[in-house]
Amino acid sequence: MTVQPRIGLEIHVRPVTKTKLFCTCEAGFGGRPNTRCCPRCLGLPGSMPKLNEQAVRQAVKAGLALGCEIPSKSVFVRKGYSYPDLPKGYQITQWEDPICRDGRVELSGKKIGIFRIQLEEDAGKMIHDRGACTLVDYNRCGLPLLEIVTAPELESPEQAAAFVKELIARLRKYGIAECRMEQGGLRMDVNVSLNGGERVEIKNINSIRFMGKALRYEIGRQRELLEQGGAVSYETRRYDERQEITVHMRSKEQSPDYRFFPEPDLPPLLLSREDIAAARRELDQTNHG
Numbered sequence: 514m515t516v517q518p519r520i521g522l523e524i525h526v527r528p529v530t531k532t533k534l535f536c537t538c539e540a541g542f543g544g545r546p547n548t549r550c551c552p553r554c555l556g557l558p559g560s561m562p563k564l565n566e567q568a569v570r571q572a573v574k575a576g577l578a579l580g581c582e583i584p585s586k587s588v589f590v591r592k593g594y595s596y597p598d599l600p601k602g603y604q605i606t607q608w609e610d611p612i613c614r615d616g617r618v619e620l621s622g623k624k625i626g627i628f629r630i631q632l633e634e635d636a637g638k639m640i641h642d643r644g645a646c647t648l649v650d651y652n653r654c655g656l657p658l659l660e661i662v663t664a665p666e667l668e669s670p671e672q673a674a675a676f677v678k679e680l681i682a683r684l685r686k687y688g689i690a691e692c693r694m695e696q697g698g699l700r701m702d703v704n705v706s707l708n709g710g711e712r713v714e715i716k717n718i719n720s721i722r723f724m725g726k727a728l729r730y731e732i733g734r735q736r737e738l739l740e741q742g743g744a745v746s747y748e749t750r751r752y753d754e755r756q757e758i759t760v761h762m763r764s765k766e767q768s769p770d771y772r773f774f775p776e777p778d779l780p781p782l783l784l785s786r787e788d789i790a791a792a793r794r795e796l797d798q799t800n801h802g
């Protein structure tokens with residue numbers, strides 16, 4: 514059976530900034546656990562977020578580098594979920610009004626669409642101590658992230674890998690992000706469907722090599738299902754690096770209800786033509802070929 518895969522990517526990239534997205538805690542990698550936190554990034558009652566202008570500038574530059582439109586207004590929302598790595602109980606992110614939208618990247622003559630780029634905050638990091646206990650480090654909590662969402666227009670694992678490499682090259686060239694995967698500076702969720710069927714999402718892949726393996730396994734699994742007369746249904750899976758397989762996480766019915774609503778502590782983000790022109794000048798100055 515010949516199959517036509519359609520692959521889309523959601524790539525989380527940590528932009529280069531001095532401080533976190535909504536407070537003045539240091540944004541570097543690592544540090545002694547729980548030493549780079551404050552009432553704001555821990556979401557303590559009464560603390561108010563203050564938007565980091567450098568992170569906004571980096572997001573606009575990423576949009577320009579990926580051929581996006583930059584709307585004059587974008588909106589932050591609360592995405593509710595309950596997990597120990599997120600002390601507030603919600604993440605501040607963007608949804609229907611992202612900072613950048615409708616981009617395009619050319620890859621060996623083929624145009625790959627970018628649906629949107631969202632500016633959002635990262636969660637803390639859980640450390641599972643061999644079943645004995647779980648520790649949590651909030652140094653990463655509140656670091657800025659750019660979530661770059663592509664259209665499902667990539668046609669093979671090789672093309673998906675080439676796209677991520679091109680993205681990394683552009684973000685590094687313009688000083689937008691270092692994309693250090695070993696530091697969690699670039700993480701990927703991928704989705705894949707065959708022959709126009711339902712898509713399956715694979716969460717939290719942290720290297721291009723594992724992305725290729727996960728996609729090849731998943732395409733093989735779905736093809737086998739179709740060949741046996743079965744149907745693929747929408748689900749979220751994860752990649753098991755040791756066994757080199759994808760594993761079921763949850764079905765559509767089990768998807769969490771995020772209860773999105775506009776973030777009441779942040780006004781809509783307004784960008785003037787001058788703001789966007791200044792970001793473009795910064796790009797031109799860092800473009801040395």
Ligand SMILES: [Zn+2]
Nearest residue numbers: 536538551554
């Ligand atoms: Zn802080």
